[in-house]
Structure formats: C-alpha cells, structure tokens
Amino acid sequence: MTAATHKLAELDDVTVQHILGRRDRRLTFLTFAAILGVWTAVTGSGLWEPLIRPMFLPSPVAVAETFWQLLQTGYQGRSLAHHVAVSLYRFATAFLICILVGVPVGLLMGTSRRIRAVVEPPIQAIRPIPKLALLPLFLIWFGIGNLSKIIVIAAPVFPLIAISSMQAVRSVSAKKIQAAQSLGASRFTIFRRILLPASLPGIFTGIRVSISIGVTMLVGAELTATSDGIAWMALTAAEYLMTNVVLVAVLIMALLGYGLDRLFLLIETSIVHWTGKD
Amino acid sequence: MMIEPIDLRQPRHGTPPKLQVEQLSKSFGSSSGSVQALAPFDLSVEAGDFLCVVGPSGCGKTTLLNIVAGFESPTSGSVYVDGKPVTGPGADRGVVFQQGALFNWMTILDNVAFGPRSTGFSQSVARQKAMELLELVGLSAFAKKYPYQLSGGMQQRVGIARALANNPQMLLMDEPFAALDQQTRELLQEEIRSIWQRTNKTILWITHSIEEALLLATHIIVMTARPGRTKASFVSPFARSSDPHVASSMEFAAAKRTIFQLLRGEAKQAQQMEEVP
Ligand SMILES: Nc1ncnc2c1ncn2[C@@H]1O[C@H](COP(=O)(O)OP(=O)(O)O)[C@@H](O)[C@H]1O
Numbered sequence: 001m002t003a004a005t006h007k008l009a010e011l012d013d014v015t016v017q018h019i020l021g022r023r024d025r026r027l028t029f030l031t032f033a034a035i036l037g038v039w040t041a042v043t044g045s046g047l048w049e050p051l052i053r054p055m056f057l058p059s060p061v062a063v064a065e066t067f068w069q070l071l072q073t074g075y076q077g078r079s080l081a082h083h084v085a086v087s088l089y090r091f092a093t094a095f096l097i098c099i100l101v102g103v104p105v106g107l108l109m110g111t112s113r114r115i116r117a118v119v120e121p122p123i124q125a126i127r128p129i130p131k132l133a134l135l136p137l138f139l140i141w142f143g144i145g146n147l148s149k150i151i152v153i154a155a156p157v158f159p160l161i162a163i164s165s166m167q168a169v170r171s172v173s174a175k176k177i178q179a180a181q182s183l184g185a186s187r188f189t190i191f192r193r194i195l196l197p198a199s200l201p202g203i204f205t206g207i208r209v210s211i212s213i214g215v216t217m218l219v220g221a222e223l224t225a226t227s228d229g230i231a232w233m234a235l236t237a238a239e240y241l242m243t244n245v246v247l248v249a250v251l252i253m254a255l256l257g258y259g260l261d262r263l264f265l266l267i268e269t270s271i272v273h274w275t276g277k278d
Numbered sequence: 279m280m281i282e283p284i285d286l287r288q289p290r291h292g293t294p295p296k297l298q299v300e301q302l303s304k305s306f307g308s309s310s311g312s313v314q315a316l317a318p319f320d321l322s323v324e325a326g327d328f329l330c331v332v333g334p335s336g337c338g339k340t341t342l343l344n345i346v347a348g349f350e351s352p353t354s355g356s357v358y359v360d361g362k363p364v365t366g367p368g369a370d371r372g373v374v375f376q377q378g379a380l381f382n383w384m385t386i387l388d389n390v391a392f393g394p395r396s397t398g399f400s401q402s403v404a405r406q407k408a409m410e411l412l413e414l415v416g417l418s419a420f421a422k423k424y425p426y427q428l429s430g431g432m433q434q435r436v437g438i439a440r441a442l443a444n445n446p447q448m449l450l451m452d453e454p455f456a457a458l459d460q461q462t463r464e465l466l467q468e469e470i471r472s473i474w475q476r477t478n479k480t481i482l483w484i485t486h487s488i489e490e491a492l493l494l495a496t497h498i499i500v501m502t503a504r505p506g507r508t509k510a511s512f513v514s515p516f517a518r519s520s521d522p523h524v525a526s527s528m529e530f531a532a533a534k535r536t537i538f539q540l541l542r543g544e545a546k547q548a549q550q551m552e553e554v555p
C-alpha cells in the first residue's frame with residue numbers, strides 16, 4: 001500500500017466514525033425525548049388529567065418548578081448548592097483516596113506475586129461483606145462526621161479499583177513484555193513504559209464501573225447521622241411524601257453519576273487513545 | 279541448482295557457530311499430564327545463515343524460537359549464542375513477532391527507538407537511529423503515527439525496524455508474515471531478503487510456507503510432528519540467486535515437491551495426534 005492510498009483509507013475511517021457518531025448521538029437524544037414525552041403524557045403537565053397521581057409521579061413541569069424553588073429557598077435551612085457540595089465532597093474525597101491508593105496497590109499486586117500473596121487475600125475476604133452493614137460500626141469508630149461517610153463510600157470502591165488495576169496489569173499481552181525484554185529493557189523500564197500504559201485502559205474501566213457503586217454508597221452513607229447532603233434530602237423528603245423534592249434530588253444524583261462518568265471518559269479518551277486497539 | 283541434504287547438527291566451520299543448540303528438549307506440564315514439545319534437538323547456525331524452520335503445526339517451532347530468544351527455559355539441553363549460554367532475553371537477539379507486539383501507546387518512532395533507549399542511548403540519539411531504520415523500511419512519513427493507524431504490512435515493517443534498532447547480529451522471527459495477504463507478504467519477503475543481503479545478519483525464521491522458506495533461506499530444516507526433531511535439513515541455493523523469476527523455475531518446483539512430501543507425512547501424524555488426546 002502506498003503512502004497516498006493509506007492516507008485515503010485513514011481519512012475514510014475518520015469520516016465514517018464521525019457520521020456514525022452523529023447518528024448515535026441523534027438516537028441518544030431521541031431516547032431522552034421519548035422518556036420525557038411519556039412522562040409528560042402520563043402526568044398531564046397541567047394540560048390534561050394525569051394518569052398517575054402527582055403524589056406518585058409529579059409532572060416534569062412541577063419538578064422543574066420545585067427545582068427552581070429549591071434553588072431560591074434551599075432545603076431545611078441550607079441552600080441546594082450546600083447539599084450538592086457536601087455530597088460531592090464526601091464522594092470525591094472517598095474516590096480520590098481509592099484511586100490514589102487503590103491503583104498503585106493494584107499495580108503492585110499485578111507485578112509482584114509476593115505482594116499479591118500478602119495483599120490480595122484480605123481484599124478478597126472483605127469484598128463479599130455488604131459494606132452498608134458496616135456503617136454502624138464506622139459510626140462508632142470514626143464518629144458521625146464526614147469521615148465515617150467517606151469510609152463507607154470507599155469500602156466497596158477501593159477493592160474494586162485495586163482488583164481491576166491488578167487484572168489490567170496481568171492481562172498485558174506476554175508478547176509485548178517479551179518484545180520489550182528482547183529489546184534490552186530493564187524491569188523498571190518494562191513497568192514504566194509497558195505495563196503501566198498498557199493497563200491504563202483497564203484501570204479507567206475499573207474506575208468508571210465503580211462510579212455507580214460510589215453513588216449508591218453515597219445514598220447509604222447519608223441514611224443516618226447527618227442533616228445535609230443530596231441523598232439525605234431525598235430520604236427526608238420521602239418521609240413527608242414530597243415527591244417533587246425526591247425527584248429533584250434523584251435527578252441531581254443521576255446527573256452527578258452521569259457527569260462523573262463522562263468526565264472520566266473524557267480524561268480517558270484524552271490520555272489513553274489506544275483503548276481497545278489490540 | 280538444487281537443494282542438497284546437509285547435516286546442521288554440528289558446527290560446519292572450525293570456529294564456534296553463531297547459534298548452537300545442544301540436546302534441547304522441552305516438556306510442558308499440565309494437570310492432565312505433560313506434553314513433550316521438543317525432542318532432544320541439535321542445531322548449529324553459522325553467522326550469516328538464513329535458516330528457515332518448517333514443520334507441521336504444534337511440532338514445537340515456536341517453543342524452539344522462544345527458548346533461543348530466552349523467553350522460556352529448556353527442560354534439558356542448552357543454547358549458546360557466540361559460545362555463551364543463553365540465560366534470558368537479550369538485546370543481542372532481535373525478535374519479530376507475528377502480530378500484536380507493537381506498543382500502541384507509543385508513536386512508530388518511539389516504538390523503534392525503544393531498543394536504543396533501553397540500552398542506554400539518549401532520547402535524541404535513539405530517535406535518530408529509529409528514523410534511519412524507518413527510512414530503511416520506507417515508513418519515515420509515518421513516524422508520528424501510532425501502530426493501530428497502520429496496515430498489517432506496515433506494522434510488520436515497524437516490527438522489523440524495531441528489532442533491527444539495537445543492531446543485533448541475530449534475528450528471530452516466528453511466522454512474521456503469516457497474517458498478511460499474499461501481495462504484502464511478497465513485498466516484505468523481498469525487503470527482508472535485501473536487508474539480510476546488505477547486513478549479513480544471522481536469521482532464524484519460522485514459517486509454514488515452503489515457498490517462503492525456499493525463497494529466503496540458505497538452510498532449511500524440516501521438523502517432525504511433536505515432539506519436534508529434525509526430519510531433514512537442506513542447504514538451499516535460491517535465496518542467493520539473482521534471477522527474479524527463480525520461483526517459477528523447474529528446480530524451485532522440484533525442491534518444493536521434495537519438502538512438501540516430507541512435510542505431508544508429518545502433518546498427517548500431527549493430525550492423528552490431535553484426534554487422539
Ligand atoms: N505454554 C505451554 N503450555 C503447555 N503446552 C504448550 C505451551 N506452549 C506450547 N505447548 C504445546 O507444545 C507443542 C508445541 O507448540 P508450539 O511450539 O507452539 O508449536 P508450533 O509453533 O510448531 O505450532 C504444542 O502441542 C503445544 O500445544
């Protein structure tokens with residue numbers, strides 16, 4: 001193949017991908033539009049009789065109004081921004097610790113059998129324990145402040161990130177390692193220039209998978225012993241059947257999860273362009 | 279002009295050969311018993327030889343190459359390069375893989391520069407060496423691309439340039455062109471032949487294509503079905519021929535038939551072995 005024809009083939013690939021991407025996005029948009037349409041239809045939105053009572057499912061318009069109200073007056077003495085920020089703080093701190101500690105631990109487990117023999121069994125032993133069940137214990141140990149909440153969020157996320165990082169290292173193809181060895185690379189060079197970059201896609205996948213688990217744990221963490229947070233807002237509003245408020249909080253959490261996933265996808269695609277290229 | 283039988287087990291010159299394989303055997307143990315991949319195997323390759331190994335699949339060709347490369351250790355016997363025992367992989371033996379061994383997170387240039395960089399050269403010197411090799415394989419225009427942006431044939435060229443970057447005296451290639459289409463394969467065979475002629479490297483080349491072996495090799499080994507041992511070995515004149523149409527000559531066809539006959543019996547046996555576990 002000549003250079004010219006190769007360039008052409010490559011161009012074609014890029015355009016095809018671009019068109020597909022646009023089509024995909026249009027489909028995604030349609031899905032959301034359809035959901036909103038059905039929601040509007042069954043709740044009436046003040047235009048016709050609702051099929052479902054507002055107490056169970058308020059209309060999109062009512063939810064938007066509630067959101068606007070919450071923005072102005074806050075919820076239970078604190079601004080909406082405060083509730084979002086405090087939840088985000090708990091989640092982000094837990095997540096950051098998990099990434100900063102879990103990824104290196106996983107990488108070490110993946111590279112050294114001895115380290116794996118020491119570290120993996122306890123991690124695996126802790127994995128099946130439902131972490132929310134440990135919340136009362138964490139409250140006793142770490143107090144009713146943010147620390148216990150951060151720890152309960154980190155508890156399931158940490159092993160997930162560590163184990164997936166380990167597996168990412170272990171699944172680096174033997175051929176690539178052998179190629180590096182026969183090119184004279186030292187063990188350290190192989191770790192830094194082969195194992196680390198080759199396992200980044202897998203590490204990112206592990207991180208993104210654990211985002212939804214982290215958000216779930218956030219709800220658990222704000223079940224008790226707190227008076228702020230977006231999940232706490234939903235839980236307390238539900239006690240008074242303020243479905244509007246519950247929905248606003250749920251949507252904010254959904255958006256949070258989705259936003260974080262997109263954020264990490266963005267970081268991933270901007271640094272690991274080789275994902276899925278093997 | 280014809281292929282002639284030759285004994286490749288012992289050194290043919292007085293001096294130590296480039297590669298000496300002595301009584302090499304390899305068994306793979308598993309829960310269901312052990313498989314002997316290589317029977318005690320002897321082989322001597324002189325500097326500048328282009329040795330092609332052909333044999334039925336599963337006869338231990340890759341195992342042989344992996345042991346010479348230092349990726350695997352033998353069950354018994356030993357391997358010497360320039361008289362020194364092989365204890366592990368090393369920059370003195372360049373390896374070209376069939377596919378999937380390029381580093382997708384590095385540019386083509388850095389893939390090729392990886393060897394010099396790892397053996398102590400500065401970034402700029404390593405890249406300069408890499409650029410020269412990319413020119414040699416006609417890919418200098420793609421230096422800033424990533425491997426997955428290249429066609430299969432171009433990727434193999436990068437693999438060859440990368441293996442050459444440390445200037446190893448010996449190249450080990452395990453069916454490097456098996457995944458390529460016929461046209462690309464012929465082009466690359468031509469290129470590897472000219473590289474070999476210019477640099478006089480010692481090449482151990484595994485292939486299942488008899489034609490490829492005859493076109494490239496100065497020496498050919500036909501292996502038996504598992505456990506692999508030498509069934510026959512030849513010295514072959516075609517690689518040194520200047521006739522561009524040597525492959526359509528009567529002699530070439532006759533040589534092809536000779537090796538084909540030898541291989542067919544072994545291939546049948548290899549097949550039976552797979553049917554009876
Ligand atoms: N790592 C391994 N573990 C177990 N058996 C293996 C391993 N590598 C190769 N073998 C077996 O050894 C034999 C020779 O394999 P190989 O050298 O790959 O053959 P070839 O390259 O000639 O096709 C085969 O039967 C194969 O199944």
Ligand SMILES: [Mg+2]
Nearest residue numbers: 339340341452
């Ligand atoms: Mg093989």
